[in-house]
Amino acid sequence: xxxxxxxxxxxxxxxxxxxxxxxxxxxxxxxxxxxxxxxxxxxxxxxxxxxxxxxxxxxxxxxxxxxxxxxxxxxxxxxxxxxxxxxxxxxxxxxxxxxxxxxxxxxxxxxxxxxxxxxxxxxxxxxxxxxxxxxxxxxxxxxxxxxxxxxxxxxxxxxxxxxxxxxxxxxxxxxxxxxxxxxxxxxxxxxxxxxxxxxxxxxxxxxxxxxxxxxxxxxxxxxxxxxxxxxxxxxxxxxxxxxxxxxxxxxxxxxxxxxxxxxxxxxxxxxxxxxxxxxxxxxxxxxxxxxxxxxxxxxxxxxxxxxxxxxxxxxxxxxxxxxxxxxxxxxxxxxxxxxxxxxxxxxxxxxxxxxxxxxxxxxxxxxxxxxxxxxxxxxxxxxxxxxxxxxxxxxxxxxxxxxxx
Amino acid sequence: xxxxxxxxxxxxxxxxxxxxxxxxxxxxxxxxxxxxxxxxxxxxxxxxxxxxxxxxxxxxxxxxxxxxxxxxxxxxxxxxxxxxxxxxxxxxxxxxxxxxxxxxxxxxxxxxxxxxxxxxxxxxxxxxxxxxxxxxxxxxxxxxxxxxxxxxxxxxxxxxxxxxxxxxxxxxxxxxxxxxxxxxxxxxxxxxxxxxxxxxxxxxxxxxxxxxxxxxxxxxxxxxxxxxxxxxxxxxxxxxxxxxxxxxxxxxxxxxxxxxxxxxxxxxxxxxxxxxxxxxxxxxxxxxxxxxxxxxxxxxxxxxxxxxxxxxxxxxxxxxxxxxxxxxxxxxxxxxxxxxxxxxxxxxxx
Numbered sequence: 001x002x003x004x005x006x007x008x009x010x011x012x013x014x015x016x017x018x019x020x021x022x023x024x025x026x027x028x029x030x031x032x033x034x035x036x037x038x039x040x041x042x043x044x045x046x047x048x049x050x051x052x053x054x055x056x057x058x059x060x061x062x063x064x065x066x067x068x069x070x071x072x073x074x075x076x077x078x079x080x081x082x083x084x085x086x087x088x089x090x091x092x093x094x095x096x097x098x099x100x101x102x103x104x105x106x107x108x109x110x111x112x113x114x115x116x117x118x119x120x121x122x123x124x125x126x127x128x129x130x131x132x133x134x135x136x137x138x139x140x141x142x143x144x145x146x147x148x149x150x151x152x153x154x155x156x157x158x159x160x161x162x163x164x165x166x167x168x169x170x171x172x173x174x175x176x177x178x179x180x181x182x183x184x185x186x187x188x189x190x191x192x193x194x195x196x197x198x199x200x201x202x203x204x205x206x207x208x209x210x211x212x213x214x215x216x217x218x219x220x221x222x223x224x225x226x227x228x229x230x231x232x233x234x235x236x237x238x239x240x241x242x243x244x245x246x247x248x249x250x251x252x253x254x255x256x257x258x259x260x261x262x263x264x265x266x267x268x269x270x271x272x273x274x275x276x277x278x279x280x281x282x283x284x285x286x287x288x289x290x291x292x293x294x295x296x297x298x299x300x301x302x303x304x305x306x307x308x309x310x311x312x313x314x315x316x317x318x319x320x321x322x323x324x325x326x327x328x329x330x331x332x333x334x335x336x337x338x339x340x341x342x343x344x345x346x347x348x349x350x351x352x353x354x355x356x357x358x359x360x361x362x363x364x365x366x367x368x369x370x371x372x373x374x375x376x377x378x379x380x381x382x383x384x385x386x387x388x389x390x391x392x393x394x395x396x397x398x399x400x401x402x403x404x405x
Numbered sequence: 406x407x408x409x410x411x412x413x414x415x416x417x418x419x420x421x422x423x424x425x426x427x428x429x430x431x432x433x434x435x436x437x438x439x440x441x442x443x444x445x446x447x448x449x450x451x452x453x454x455x456x457x458x459x460x461x462x463x464x465x466x467x468x469x470x471x472x473x474x475x476x477x478x479x480x481x482x483x484x485x486x487x488x489x490x491x492x493x494x495x496x497x498x499x500x501x502x503x504x505x506x507x508x509x510x511x512x513x514x515x516x517x518x519x520x521x522x523x524x525x526x527x528x529x530x531x532x533x534x535x536x537x538x539x540x541x542x543x544x545x546x547x548x549x550x551x552x553x554x555x556x557x558x559x560x561x562x563x564x565x566x567x568x569x570x571x572x573x574x575x576x577x578x579x580x581x582x583x584x585x586x587x588x589x590x591x592x593x594x595x596x597x598x599x600x601x602x603x604x605x606x607x608x609x610x611x612x613x614x615x616x617x618x619x620x621x622x623x624x625x626x627x628x629x630x631x632x633x634x635x636x637x638x639x640x641x642x643x644x645x646x647x648x649x650x651x652x653x654x655x656x657x658x659x660x661x662x663x664x665x666x667x668x669x670x671x672x673x674x675x676x677x678x679x680x681x682x683x684x685x686x687x688x689x690x691x692x693x694x695x696x697x698x699x700x701x702x703x704x705x706x707x708x709x710x711x712x713x714x715x716x717x718x719x720x721x722x723x724x725x726x727x728x729x730x731x732x733x734x735x736x737x738x739x740x741x742x743x744x745x746x747x748x749x750x751x752x753x754x755x
Binding site: 056059060097098101102103104105106107108154199202203206207208209210261316319320 | 412413414415416418422423426433435460461463465534
C-alpha cells in the first residue's frame with residue numbers, strides 16, 4: 001500500500017495556496033538544476049540559475065550588473081577571410097530598415113477592437129482554464145488576451161536587449177574579420193528591434209511586464225560565459241531559434257497591422273542572424289573543438305532547448321490574474337497544453353533542430369535524448385543557410401496552429 | 406532557495422510614453438520611383454509613386470509629401486498633397502503652373518521610371534479617429550487633392566457616413582476628381598456634392614459658402630484652398646453660429662523665391678536648448694539646429710506648414726517669401742526656421 005509514500009501533491013495537501021505555490025516553485029527550480037545530466041554544463045549554468053530563479057534578481061531594482069568574461073580578439077593583420085560571411089554582411093547593409101520611418105506609428109492601436117485585435121481570443125487557453133474551474137467574463141477575456149500580448153511582447157523586448165549585448169560581445173570575440181563586419185550590422189539590427197518593441201509597448205499597449213526568470217537565466221548565462229562559441233551557440237542558434245518560434249506565433253495570430261509589419265521586419269533580420277551563427281559554428285565545431293568539447297556543447301544546447309520548451313510559462317500572468325484562484329502547478333499544466341504553446345514549440349524546433357544538425361551538434365548519442373523528448377521529427381529540415389527571410393515568413397504563415405478542443 | 410514573493414510583475418510607468426517618441430520624423434529623404442503619370446484634368450497631373458526600396462511609405466489621408474527635384478543642378482522642394490485613399494497607392498496630384506519651375510519640370514521632363522526623393526509624409530489635415538459625426542469639406546482648385554483622399558478614406562471606413570463636399574473650380578476643364586466623386590455618390594447615399602464654377606458664377610462669398618457648406622452641429626469641417634476663400638468660408642460659418650473649433654484648414658502657399666544667403670558662417674544661439682551653433686553658408690536655421698542634434702519641430706521644410714515657427718529674440722534673419730507665416734505672427738517676432746537664415750548673429754527661442 002502507499003500509506004508511507006509521501007508524494008508531492010499529498011505533501012502539499014492542506015497547506016494554504018500561497019505556501020503550496022512557494023514549495024512547488026522551489027522544488028521546480030531545484031529540478032531545473034538537478035535535471036542537467038552533464039556536470040560541466042550544470043556547473044556553468046548554476047550561477048545564472050541561482051541569480052535568476054533563486055535570488056530573482058530580474059524582479060527588483062533598476063538594472064543588473066553581468067560581469068563579462070570574454071576576450072576581445074583584436075586583429076593585427078586583418079586576415080581571416082570568410083567570403084560567405086562577407087556576402088551576408090553586404091546583404092545586411094543593403095537591407096537595413098528604419099524603425100521610425102518604415103513603420104506607421106500613427107496607427108491607432110485599440111487592443112479592444114474586435115476587427116484588429118493585437119491578440120485574438122483564440123490564442124489564450126480559455127478552455128484549459130475553464131477545466132480548472134476558472135471562468136472569465138467576456139470583458140475579462142478581452143483584458144486577459146491583451147495582457148498576454150503585453151507579456152509576450154515584453155519578453156521579446158527583454159530578449160532583444162540581451163541579444164544587443166550578446167551581438168556586441170561576439171563581435172569583439174570572433175576571429176574572422178568578415179564576421180566582425182557582419183557582427184556590427186547585427187548590433188544595429190538588435191538595437192532597432194529593441195527600439196521598436198519598446199516603442200510599441202510604451203506608446204501602444206502601455207503595459208510592460210518584468211523579465212521572466214527563465215529567460216533571464218539564459219541571457220545571464222550567455223552574457224557571462226567566457227567562451228565565444230558558447231555565446232554564439234546560445235545567442236545565434238538557441239535564442240534566435242526561440243525568437244523565431246515566438247515571433248512567428250505572434251505574427252500568425254495578431255490581426256493588428258502595425259505589429260504584424262513590425263514582426264515581419266524583425267523575422268527577416270533574424271533569418272540573417274541564424275545564418276551567421278551556423279556559418280561560424282559549423283566551421284569552428286568541425287575544425288577546432290575536441291570530441292569532449294563538442295559533447296559538452298551538445299549537452300548544453302539540449303538543456304537550453306528543454307529549458308526553452310518547458311519553462312516559458314508566463315508565471316507573471318498567473319500571479320497577476322489567478323493567484324489564490326488556482327495552483328501554480330495547475331497553471332503550468334494549462335499553459336503547457338495550450339494550442340498556442342504547441343504552435344510556438346513547433347515553429348521553434350522546426351528551425352532549431354536542422355540548424356543543430358548542420359553545425360555538428362547532433363550526434364547519435366544526443367539524438368537519442370532529442371528522440372525521447374519527441375523532437376527528432378524535425379531532423380532533415382532546411383537549415384538557415386538554405387532559407388531566406390521571405391522563406392521564413394512564408395513557412396510561418398503556412399503553419400496552421402492546432403485548433404482548441 | 407525560496408523565490409522572493411510577492412514579486413514585481415509590471416514595470417512602473419511614468420506619466421506617459423517617453424519623450425523620445427515625440428520627435429518629428431527624421432529629415433532623411435526616401436527615394437521614390439514614378440510608376441505612372443496620369444493626366445488628371447487640364448493642367449493637372451497625378452504622379453503614382455512607389456518607394457524605390459520597396460518598403461511601405463505609410464500615410465494618412467489629407468497628408469502631403471515634400472518632393473525634392475534636382476533641376477539644373479539645384480534642389481527644388483515642393484509640397485504636393487496625396488490624392489489617394491489611406492492604404493492605397495502613393496499618388497500626388499500637381500497643378501501645372503505656367504511659370505512654375507517645379508511643375509513645368511514635372512510636366513515636361515519627368516518620365517515614368519524616373520527616381521527622385523521625397524520627405525514626409527507630413528501634415529495634420531487628417532481625419533480625427535475619435536470623431537464619428539458628419540464631415541463637410543471645401544476644396545478649391547488643387548485644394549481638392551487632400552479632400553478626395555479624406556472623402557474616400559472616410560467612406561471606406563464607414564460607407565453610411567454623412568459627407569458633404571463643396572468643390573470650387575475655375576471651369577469644368579480644370580475640375581479635379583469629378584469622376585471619382587460621381588462613382589462615390591452612386592454607392593454612398595450619405596455623400597452629397599456641390600460644384601461651383603467660378604468662370605460662370607463668380608467667386609462665392611461668405612454667405613454663399615456658409616449656405617453651401619451648412620454643417621450640422623456635430624460636423625467636422627475641412628477647408629483647403631486659397632487663403633481668401635478659406636477666410637470667407639470661416640467668416641460665413643461663424644456668422645451662421647458654427648463653432649470654429651471644429652474647422653480644420655490646410656494652408657496653401659506658392660513656392661518660395663530663393664534669395665541670396667550669407668556666404669560666411671553666422672553664430673546662432675538656441676536659447677531654450679542652451680546650444681550655440683555656427684550656421685554654415687547655404688544652411689537655414691533649421692538645418693543648423695538639426696545638424697547640431699537639437700530636437701526642433703518641423704514638417705514640410707519649404708515654409709508651407711508652420712511647424713518650424715520660432716521666435717527671434719535678437720539679431721536679423723532673412724526669410725524666403727512667400728510662406729505661410731501670418732501677419733500677426735510676423736509682428737510678434739516669429740520666423741520659419743526651415744526658410745530663414747541668420748544674416749547677423751541671432752538668438753532664437755528654441
